[in-house]
Amino acid sequence: MADSATEIPSIIEESVKETIKNVTDKPPASIEGVAIAYLSLVVMAILPIFFGSFRSVKYLKEQKESGQAHETMSNKDALMFPLIASCALFGLYVFFQFFSKEYINLLLTGYFFFLGVLALSHLLSPVISLIMPASVPNVPYHIHFTRGERDGRSDIVNYKFTSYDVICLIISLCLGGWYLFKKHWIANNLFGIAFAINGVELLHLNNVVTGCILLCGLFLYDIFWVFGTNVMVTVAKSFEAPIKLVFPQDLLVNGFNASNFAMLGLGDIVVPGIFIALLLRFDKSLKRGSEFYFRATFCAYILGLLATILVMHVFKHAQPALLYLVPACLGTPLALALLRGDINALFNYEDQPAIPEAAAGDSKAKKSE
Template identity: 30%
Template sequence: MTAKLWITLAVLLLCYKGECQEAVLHVSDGALNKEYCLVYNSSWSNISDSLSSAVKYELVNLTYSLLCDAGGLLPVNLTGKAVAVMRGGCAFSQKAQVAQHLGAAVLLITSKENMVTPSANDTEYEKVKIPLALMRYRDFLDIQKVFFLRKMEAQLYAPPTPAFDVSILVMLALAVFTVGMGGFWSGAAEREKQNAGPVLSGGEERADSGDLSLYSPLKVLLFVVLMCGMLVLMYYFYKWLVYVIIVIFCLASATALYSCLDAIMNAIGCSKLSVTCGERSCSVRSLLLAAVCITLAVVWGVYRNEDRWIWILQDLLGVAFCLNFMKTITLSNYKICVILLSLLLVYDVFFVFITPFLTPNGESIMVQVALGPGAGGEKGDGDVVEVPADPSPSYEKLPVVMRIPRFSAWAQNLCGMQFSILGYGDIIVPGLLVAYCHRFDVWTGSSNRIYFISCTIAYCVGLAVTFAVMLLSKMGQPALLYLVPFTLLTSAILACSRKEFRQFWAGTTYQVLDSSREPLLPDGEAAYPSAVRKC
């Protein structure tokens, strides 16, 4: 199996992370202030939405106790105070009821483990009347260090994060740009091949540059089956295979970035500055570009878990990877486009919506693989978030998504950066159809690129609808559920309205005449009576 296929197996993992339930613990001694991350359940605990309206509580340290019962506590007055205890030993609701009985007004549960949105049975919800939240144990140790032997006051508040964030518009623009440029590049490469000389038809052609054309329905089906197998293997053997994918991504993205930059240099007419050494010559430009691309890929590989800034480099490499993929892997005709996109739509929906009923933790296989096992969460009544006990993630994430920080939460990232994300598969899969549309424009000599422009607009509208449904439903969506119908139907309706559907369906199995646009079969026989026989 080629490296391109293995890369594709990892690329088509897509998801969108749901809304978080995070709050802020503001600690002060009158002169010094510091804030820390909290995780709470909004349907269970009522917390103020601003610091100015938050009630002040004296903070009491009981982290030596699990507070599963009132025994073993040192004599202390907890009335109207915020009490911090250790996680474990019993349910959250039991700790809260004991704290209530002792007169506490707030319960903070310090955790050495990853913090998941606290939950309980429906009957337990009604018994707990005080706010309850989880915080990192390491943060509480920092509180003791910063406010050593001083009286501390605590305030809890949860700044509202709007459902809509500007990052969604940035993501939309980035995705549409990538799809449009990838389709344009594929069409431009097709025009160069035409200008270079006649190309034999039949659908099995390979360009001299190594471009690969998918032309067989059986191979497309096998490709999708391998995708399913790879995703399941990633689910069960994630901690080993994730490093294989990371290495492959570094190699593939460096190669893709080189291809993109080299094409840009050729377009602007930059000289290659060849240097001859004996009988061999090498291009100084190529060496410099290769050095830059390898360096960027290595930097990403080393600092891939630095959320504060590495997303910029990941998106750059991701855009290059998607562009090169759409230019390199071509679909020979619309029939193959329909088969591939339809199968991947079913694949996407199944692994997002159906697999939660089959997995032990109720999490979809696609979400768990794409975000990593440490970013999952647990199935609950409301939205669920998991925050690592150590801000430095202990798990690896697959480099299969574009990431844009949520600008509305930029100042609230105590628990970790929040991102709007879009899988590479949501760009590449429809992008292959957009690329085919542009190549068809080239074959038919369309000067206005009607198929390419229409399909790109359809992709933009489909992605906008995806984001709208996601915001309204407050849950992640399999984007191909919307993108595939929008792009396939738009291109098919356009071909029918222009009376070119037969040519559009058959693609490279026809040769299109410049004058009549009537296709001929590869052996020279007329496709239909009115066609002109060509020698």
């Protein structure tokens, strides 16, 4: 009788464990595994911001030297961005509700495969140039297709590349094939990091006011779609594309075949990242030989990300990362600029000063002449 009494609780306990496993359908993760997963996400988040910011300085310098005007986000664009993002997010949610997610993800996989190969090739280009031995020549090529003759001739394709670019493309295609057929989390992260670095490098905020409008708008966007509805979480879990960084929490248990993932959306990296990159360019414009505002805000971003992970782990609920990242990334440089007397310089700084309408008209008239 006593044996039966002791067996009943153990049977119930095993039954509860089995039920939990069936409901969650996720392998158990150790405390060490969870810590490694979150630490890895933090590292993968800060590297694109760091390298992308310095690449943005180089990119802007090259654009200015070539005399080309780079595209920047206007205040109107910043105001509209959260609304456009909301429509796109809800549209995806509706699609996942009414159509099979396998077919949707198949279409998206092909689309992001193409973009990922281009992003990875652009990222690998300077690396390949550094590591290739001098015995391998970097042969330039030029593909040029035109339409018409003489004065009426116009370009259809005008693309210059080198043999090193071909090597980058081959490597990127191999990694893309791995992602396409295996959907492995490492391949996903390689594409995701490439997207993030390219985003921080090439997407430019022209001034701090535009950055404040964008971050504040997405601050409200993130809170609404995470806390107000289940739309954001549903789409994030259903969307099989490299728009998020993932790391397995059960890596120590199941190795590289682990399947219980912690995730971080690329928007939580790129959106604060383009603002932090703007601050680095502002630091360079001050010509003080320091990167004070960039480094301070970069550290604030790390603290904000750690706060997001801590709250998410304590409350066991998905958190809008921008709820913590936006106050950290906006409050830190504004407060420091106020204390150091740089607030006017910060708000007056522009990567590409606006051309007065009269001057713009004169320049157009000269070009037409």
